[in-house]
Amino acid sequence: MSLVVLDHATKRFMTSSGGLHTAVSEVSLTVEAGEFVAVVGPTGCGKSTTLSLISGLEPPSEGTATVAGKPVTGIPDGVGYMFQTDAMLPWRTVLGNVAAGPMWRGVAKDKARDQAREWIERVGLKGFENYYMHQLSGGMRKRVALAQTLVNNPSILLMDEPFSALDVQTRALMQNELLNLWSDTNAAVVFVTHDLEEAITLADRVVVMTASPARIKDVFTINLPRPRNVEEIRMTPEFIAIYSEVWQSLSSEVEIARTTGANRVA
Numbered sequence: 001m002s003l004v005v006l007d008h009a010t011k012r013f014m015t016s017s018g019g020l021h022t023a024v025s026e027v028s029l030t031v032e033a034g035e036f037v038a039v040v041g042p043t044g045c046g047k048s049t050t051l052s053l054i055s056g057l058e059p060p061s062e063g064t065a066t067v068a069g070k071p072v073t074g075i076p077d078g079v080g081y082m083f084q085t086d087a088m089l090p091w092r093t094v095l096g097n098v099a100a101g102p103m104w105r106g107v108a109k110d111k112a113r114d115q116a117r118e119w120i121e122r123v124g125l126k127g128f129e130n131y132y133m134h135q136l137s138g139g140m141r142k143r144v145a146l147a148q149t150l151v152n153n154p155s156i157l158l159m160d161e162p163f164s165a166l167d168v169q170t171r172a173l174m175q176n177e178l179l180n181l182w183s184d185t186n187a188a189v190v191f192v193t194h195d196l197e198e199a200i201t202l203a204d205r206v207v208v209m210t211a212s213p214a215r216i217k218d219v220f221t222i223n224l225p226r227p228r229n230v231e232e233i234r235m236t237p238e239f240i241a242i243y244s245e246v247w248q249s250l251s252s253e254v255e256i257a258r259t260t261g262a263n264r265v266a
């Protein structure tokens with residue numbers, strides 16, 4: 001049984017003028033435990049909406065979304081999120097922020113803090129437990145966000161452009177960090193990104209979505225060996241070959257999105 005199943009899932013939103021806008025159309029996708037799937041597509045095509053169908057934030061208008069064999073009716077158990085903007089409380093320390101999830105799930109305070117300390121160490125922030133968010137760099141904040149998510153032992157990790165605000169070097173560091181941490185788990189990852197290079201370096205499969213409404217155009221299996229070092233792997237001939245193959249598929253959708261976007265504002 002696949003961990004995540006979208007079966008002909010369609011999502012329509014009411015527009016401000018009272019019409020219907022189809023954001024996602026007839027998407028069928030399965031994700032297995034331990035699999036890393038990246039979703040790429042032109043800006044505004046419906047990638048985040050696809051994640052919302054899995055996370056239960058939005059119900060499908062047609063078709064179904066199933067997680068661990070159960071139809072998604074609200075936020076399913078075992079789902080962790082990481083978005084572009086952090087979800088940390090500025091008045092709490094690193095330790096307080098990371099311990100908040102387990103405490104919210106009913107873990108006793110001391111135990112929650114022990115679990116948080118362990119994850120803070122695993123993401124490389126030992127010694128920073130008592131710092132507040134404004135005292136941390138962008139990369140350190142992302143490490144806190146990773147610890148905050150992984151401390152809950154998610155079986156599914158939904159990531160929506162989590163590293164896009166970082167500078168290039170910090171981004172590569174965090175991508176390697178994510179791969180290292182994920183390799184010790186059996187979590188399924190669905191990772192939305194604009195960045196094709198990021199998608200290929202990280203994923204087992206890359207899903208290319210069409211210009212709006214988002215349909216699945218192509219799915220590419222990425223047979224690059226693991227463990228991967230993201231900075232090294234992108235120099236290899238195998239990477240360059242698969243990049244050019246996926247870009248062939250994606251670039252025409254980017255062009256369509258540009259043209260229709262330009263028409264809309266013309």
Ligand SMILES: Nc1ncnc2c1ncn2[C@@H]1O[C@H](COP(=O)(O)OP(=O)(O)OP(=O)(O)O)[C@@H](O)[C@H]1O
Nearest residue numbers: 013014023041042043044045046047048049050194
């Ligand atoms: N709650 C909502 N109500 C109305 N329209 C919505 C809602 N959420 C998304 N949309 C619309 O659905 C379309 C797809 O949006 P979505 O955020 O899923 O795209 P995306 O591919 O993730 O975009 P980006 O690449 O810019 O992050 C957009 O036209 C957006 O305006």
